[in-house]
Structure formats: C-alpha cells, structure tokens
Amino acid sequence: MKPLRAAVVGDPVEHSLSPRLFAHWAQGRGRPLAYEALRVTHPDFRETLTYAREEGVWVGWNVTLPHKELAAQLADELDPTAEQPGAANVLLFRDGRAIAHNTDGQGFLDALAAAGAEPFGARAVVLGAGGAAAGVVAALRRAGAADVLVLNRTPEKAARLARRFGLAYGGLDSAADAVAGADLVVNATAAGLAGGSPLPAGTVFKEGAWAVDLLYRPRETPFLAQARAAGARPSGGLGMLVRHGALAWRLFFGA
Numbered sequence: 001m002k003p004l005r006a007a008v009v010g011d012p013v014e015h016s017l018s019p020r021l022f023a024h025w026a027q028g029r030g031r032p033l034a035y036e037a038l039r040v041t042h043p044d045f046r047e048t049l050t051y052a053r054e055e056g057v058w059v060g061w062n063v064t065l066p067h068k069e070l071a072a073q074l075a076d077e078l079d080p081t082a083e084q085p086g087a088a089n090v091l092l093f094r095d096g097r098a099i100a101h102n103t104d105g106q107g108f109l110d111a112l113a114a115a116g117a118e119p120f121g122a123r124a125v126v127l128g129a130g131g132a133a134a135g136v137v138a139a140l141r142r143a144g145a146a147d148v149l150v151l152n153r154t155p156e157k158a159a160r161l162a163r164r165f166g167l168a169y170g171g172l173d174s175a176a177d178a179v180a181g182a183d184l185v186v187n188a189t190a191a192g193l194a195g196g197s198p199l200p201a202g203t204v205f206k207e208g209a210w211a212v213d214l215l216y217r218p219r220e221t222p223f224l225a226q227a228r229a230a231g232a233r234p235s236g237g238l239g240m241l242v243r244h245g246a247l248a249w250r251l252f253f254g255a
C-alpha cells in the first residue's frame with residue numbers, strides 16, 4: 001500500500017514533535033504514513049498551499065507558527081472550530097480543496113482538564129495574540145472563563161484578537177499587574193523559542209494560580225521556571241500537543 005502523506009508546516013518547524021508523534025501512531029495502527037516537517041516561510045505559504053491542493057497527494061497538514069491565521073484565510077472551507085478564532089492548525093485536503101479546522105482550542109481544554117485546572121469562572125490572562133492564542137481564547141470563552149484579558153508585545157494584534165470576542169486587551173507592559181490577579185495565565189507567545197519569558201522578572205502570581213505554557217520544549221520553559229519560583233502551578237504544552245494531535249489524526253484518518 002502506498003503511504004499517505006501528511007506534514008507539519010511552519011517556520012521554524014525543526015522544534016516540532018509532531019513527526020515523531022504521528023510516526024508513533026502510524027506504526028501502532030499499522031497505517032503506512034509518510035509524515036514530514038516542511039519548513040515554509042510566511043511569504044511562501046500561499047503558493048505552497050496552492051501547489052499542495054493541485055498535487056493531490058496530501059491527506060492533511062498540521063499548521064504551526066506563523067501560518068495559522070493565513071491558513072484559515074486561504075482555506076476553501078472553514079469548520080466552525082476554525083471560523084470562531086479565525087485560525088487553523090489543521091488543513092484537510094479533499095478533492096483539491098483545503099478545509100480548515102482548529103483542534104488547538106479543544107486540545108488546550110482537554111490538557112487543562114487532565115492537569116486538574118478549571119477554566120470555568122476563572123480570571124484568565126492570555127499572553128500572545130497569534131494563531132495559538134486565538135484558539136486558546138475561543139476555548140476559554142467556550143469553557144466559561146469569567147474574564148479573559150489578551151496581552152501582546154504588539155498591542156494592535158491583541159486588539160484585533162480581543163475585539164473578535166469583545167474582550168479587554170493591552171501590551172505586555174501591563175502583564176505584571178494583570179498576572180497578580182489572575183487564576184490562569186497562559187503563555188501563548190513564541191518568546192520561549194528564543195529562550196525568554198514574556199513576563200518581567202519578579203512578576204507575582206496569585207496564590208494557587210495556574211501557569212500554562214503552550215511551548216513544550218524544553219519541559220521547563222523560562223516562563224514555567226519563573227511561574228514555579230513565584231509559587232504558581234506550572235503546566236507545560238506537551239499534554240496539549242498530544243491531545244490536539246490526536247484530534248487531528250482523527251480528522252485525517254477517521255479513527
């Protein structure tokens with residue numbers, strides 16, 4: 001049987017564990033699958049997607065940074081999971097069409113539940129306003145968070161995301177005050193990829209607060225180390241990766 005083709009597409013993409021995860025699942029299920037990590041720059045994403053539609057060899061892509069919003073914009077069809085946040089982390093290819101889904105949000109909620117964190121009624125702060133943050137914000141709203149504040153390095157991007165959901169927003173310069181009163185702080189920035197935390201040194205966390213980093217490499221990211229030292233309950237991104245990946249697998253293969 002000819003192996004089916006799938007990929008994780010992003011820039012950078014070398015850090016992604018998706019190829020190992022999908023290879024593991026394919027082997028366990030006896031399904032021939034050629035799964036690649038495709039580094040595609042942002043300016044090249046549109047053309048690469050056009051070519052992929054025509055090629056007709058792809059089952060689907062896991063879309064990672066920085067392409068999630070563009071993937072939702074360029075898709076031929078939007079599943080409601082991608083429509084609400086305006087960001088897609090999965091593209092399914094069917095009959096020359098690309099269908100956008102978002103499994104980040106549900107993967108995030110499932111990982112929170114597994115860690116024992118309760119979003120219902122929580123005052124949440126989301127750091128970051130990119131594609132992953134959009135899925136997280138939509139999920140937190142769905143799960144009944146009492147309040148979600150979006151803070152981003154570039155405040156205009158925070159404004160754009162927050163307005164979609166009628167939420168408050170700001171720059172990272174207001175993060176220390178906001179974090180001090182939050183039950184749940186989610187780092188959905190890519191700051192950790194460059195070895196940093198988006199929070200200023202000395203940031204105080206509320207007692208019992210959860211600090212969730214979407215980044216999963218290294219296990220203890222700078223943000224998580226900072227949160228742990230400040231007495232918060234840290235939770236890394238590996239649980240979310242496995243859960244949104246499993247949802248993507250089901251979309252690709254049905255079971």
Ligand code: NDP
Pocket residue numbers: 064065066067068104127128129130131132133152153154157188189190191192193194196197198214215216237238240241242244
């Ligand atoms: P995007 O490129 O769409 O967005 C990146 C975000 O990070 C923007 O808000 C950007 O701010 C911010 N940012 C980048 N560098 C810095 C910095 N040095 N300091 C502060 N903010 C910074 O990426 P995604 O939203 O797709 O991914 C974000 C992170 O989440 C990545 O680390 C990714 O690996 C992780 N992730 C993990 C998942 C999991 O399963 N565990 C799933 C999805 C994502 P600005 O707008 O100012 O540029």
